[in-house]
Amino acid sequence: MSDELLTVPEAMAKLKLGRTKVYDLIRTRRLASIKVDGCRRIPATALGNFIAAQMGEAA
Numbered sequence: 244m245s246d247e248l249l250t251v252p253e254a255m256a257k258l259k260l261g262r263t264k265v266y267d268l269i270r271t272r273r274l275a276s277i278k279v280d281g282c283r284r285i286p287a288t289a290l291g292n293f294i295a296a297q298m299g300e301a302a
């Protein structure tokens with residue numbers, strides 16, 4: 244994945260999860276995010292790290 248910043252709706256689409264679940268992952272720090280002038284953004288690398296961590300738990 245690239246260094247792009249994703250919006251919450253973009254992260255929702257990539258993870259195939261709902262808004263509440265994505266914000267829950269952010270709140271519990273399982274999915275890293277940043278705020279840019281009050282707008283929540285998820286680095287694409289954080290999305291990749293989250294998926295890799297989930298794959299590790301499944302193994």
